[in-house]
Amino acid sequence: MSSNITETQVAVPKKQKKLKPARKQVKPGEVEKKEAPQTGKEYNIWYNKWAGGDREDSYSNKVKSQTRCNIKRDAGLTRANTTGNKYCCLFFARGCCPYGWECEYLHMLPDVSTSLPDTSKDCFARDKFADYRDDMGGVGSFQRQNRTLYIGRIKETGTGVETEEVVRRHFKEWGQIEKIRVLQYRSVAFVTYVSEFHGQFAKEAMACQSLDNDEILNVRWATEDPNPTSKVEERERLETIGREAIQSKMDPRIADAMRAMRALEDGDVLDGEPVAKRRRLEIEDAPQELAFLQPDPEPEEELQPQQTGLLSADALEGLKYFAEIRKRNALGKPVVRVVPASKPLSEGLGLADYGSDED
Structure with a gap:
C-alpha cells in the first residue's frame, strides 16, 4: 500500500541547536608577543x-x-x-x-x-x-x-x-x-x-x-557619575537587587508569618480579617519549623516592695514606727516590740528595736 503523505502534511520537529566544542582561536606561537619598550630604569x-x-x-x-x-x-x-x-x-x-x-x-x-x-x-x-x-x-x-x-x-x-x-x-x-x-x-x-x-x-x-x-x-x-540623580538611581537599583536576592532565599511561609506578626504588633488588618484572629489560626496550624515564632509564656513576676519617690518601702515603715513611738510617749504608754526568735541575738539590735532610752 503506497503512501502519498507529503512533507507539508508532517510536522517535523526542529532539532535544538547544541553548543559545539570551542575552536582554537590561534595556533600556539602564532601571536607575536610584544613587550613594552624600555623607557625607564x-x-x-x-x-x-x-x-x-x-x-x-x-x-x-x-x-x-x-x-x-x-x-x-x-x-x-x-x-x-x-x-x-x-x-x-x-x-x-x-x-x-x-x-x-x-x-x-x-x-x-x-x-x-x-x-x-x-x-x-x-x-x-x-x-x-x-x-x-x-x-x-x-x-x-x-x-x-x-x-x-x-x-x-x-x-x-x-x-x-x-x-x-x-x-x-x-x-x-x-x-x-x-x-x-x-x-x-x-x-x-x-x-x-x-x-x-x-x-x-x-x-x-x-x-x-x-x-x-x-x-x-x-x-x-x-x-x-557625579550627577545626584544617577547616584540615587544606582543606590535604589542595588537595594532592589539585594532585596530580591534575600527574598529568593527565604521560605515564603516564614515571610508570610513574619509579615503577619509585624501587622499584629502594629494593630493592622490583613485581607479584611483582624490580625489577632488570623494570627491565632496560623499558630494553631503552623508547621513545626515555625514553632519558634510562637511567643513564650511570660514568667510570673515576684511581688517586690514597690518603691515610690526617693524613699524605699522599708524606710517608710521605719518612719511610721518612729511616729507611733512618739505618739505613745506623749500618752505615757510603754512601747513593746517583739523581736522574732529566728533572729540571733549576736547580730545586735538596731536603733529602731528600742522603744525608748530607758529600755
Missing part, C-alpha cells in the same frame, strides 16, 4: 610599564591588537563546562586562546543569572583591589560595582547619533547595553552595561581594538 608590575622616562600611555606608543574575539564563531564547550569552573578565559576574550575545547576556563560570555564563587574576583578570576589605578585601568575595585566603560580615541565622522550607533554595534556583542552617552567633538563615549560581568568582558575584548575608522581605542573604567 624600573618596571612597574602594577601599571605594566616602565617608571620614569617618556609617557608610555601616549597615542604613538599604542599598538593595535592582533586578534579579536568573535562570540558567534569562537564560543563553545570547554573542560570548564564539565568541571564546573564559573570563570571565563581571559585570552578567549582577547581572541587569542590556543587551547580551544581543551581550555580549563569558559569560552562564552559570563552567565549573569548565577553569581561567581568569590565576589572579590572579576569574571576572569583575577583579584580586585581596594582602589582603582590612577589611569582607571586594570581589574578594578571591589568597593564599587562599576558597569560603565570609558571609550576614548573615537574618530567621529558624523553626528553624535551616528557615532552612538557605531559604538552600539561594536559593543552590544559583549552583553546587553543599558545606555550609551557620546561626548561629541571630544572623541569620548561612555557605555553602561546591565551587568558588571559584561562590562568586565567588554573591557578586555575591546582594548586596543578599532571601530569603523581604524582607530585604536582606549578602554578604561569610568569614574563615578
Whole structure:
C-alpha cells in the first residue's frame, strides 16, 4: 500500500541547536608577543610599564591588537563546562586562546543569572583591589560595582547619533547595553552595561581594538557619575537587587508569618480579617519549623516592695514606727516590740528595736 503523505502534511520537529566544542582561536606561537619598550630604569608590575622616562600611555606608543574575539564563531564547550569552573578565559576574550575545547576556563560570555564563587574576583578570576589605578585601568575595585566603560580615541565622522550607533554595534556583542552617552567633538563615549560581568568582558575584548575608522581605542573604567540623580538611581537599583536576592532565599511561609506578626504588633488588618484572629489560626496550624515564632509564656513576676519617690518601702515603715513611738510617749504608754526568735541575738539590735532610752 503506497503512501502519498507529503512533507507539508508532517510536522517535523526542529532539532535544538547544541553548543559545539570551542575552536582554537590561534595556533600556539602564532601571536607575536610584544613587550613594552624600555623607557625607564624600573618596571612597574602594577601599571605594566616602565617608571620614569617618556609617557608610555601616549597615542604613538599604542599598538593595535592582533586578534579579536568573535562570540558567534569562537564560543563553545570547554573542560570548564564539565568541571564546573564559573570563570571565563581571559585570552578567549582577547581572541587569542590556543587551547580551544581543551581550555580549563569558559569560552562564552559570563552567565549573569548565577553569581561567581568569590565576589572579590572579576569574571576572569583575577583579584580586585581596594582602589582603582590612577589611569582607571586594570581589574578594578571591589568597593564599587562599576558597569560603565570609558571609550576614548573615537574618530567621529558624523553626528553624535551616528557615532552612538557605531559604538552600539561594536559593543552590544559583549552583553546587553543599558545606555550609551557620546561626548561629541571630544572623541569620548561612555557605555553602561546591565551587568558588571559584561562590562568586565567588554573591557578586555575591546582594548586596543578599532571601530569603523581604524582607530585604536582606549578602554578604561569610568569614574563615578557625579550627577545626584544617577547616584540615587544606582543606590535604589542595588537595594532592589539585594532585596530580591534575600527574598529568593527565604521560605515564603516564614515571610508570610513574619509579615503577619509585624501587622499584629502594629494593630493592622490583613485581607479584611483582624490580625489577632488570623494570627491565632496560623499558630494553631503552623508547621513545626515555625514553632519558634510562637511567643513564650511570660514568667510570673515576684511581688517586690514597690518603691515610690526617693524613699524605699522599708524606710517608710521605719518612719511610721518612729511616729507611733512618739505618739505613745506623749500618752505615757510603754512601747513593746517583739523581736522574732529566728533572729540571733549576736547580730545586735538596731536603733529602731528600742522603744525608748530607758529600755
